[in-house]
Amino acid sequence: MSETYLRATSMWLPDYYATLGMARDASQNETEKTCRRLISCEAGRG
Numbered sequence: 001m002s003e004t005y006l007r008a009t010s011m012w013l014p015d016y017y018a019t020l021g022m023a024r025d026a027s028q029n030e031t032e033k034t035c036r037r038l039i040s041c042e043a044g045r046g
Contacts (some may be wrong), residue, residue, distance in 0.1 A: 017024045020034050 017026065020038070022030065022034055026034075
């Protein structure tokens with residue numbers, strides 16, 4: 001898990017872009033491709 005966190009109101013939230021290894025300005029298409037790739041990797045483990 002990423003060590004990077006974003007400050008939001010009164011709690012710390014993980015930086016999901018850093019966790020996924022993506023740029024913060026990634027397009028929706030890039031985000032979907034990355035998520036699908038990760039899901040297919042996890043499915044192959046089971």
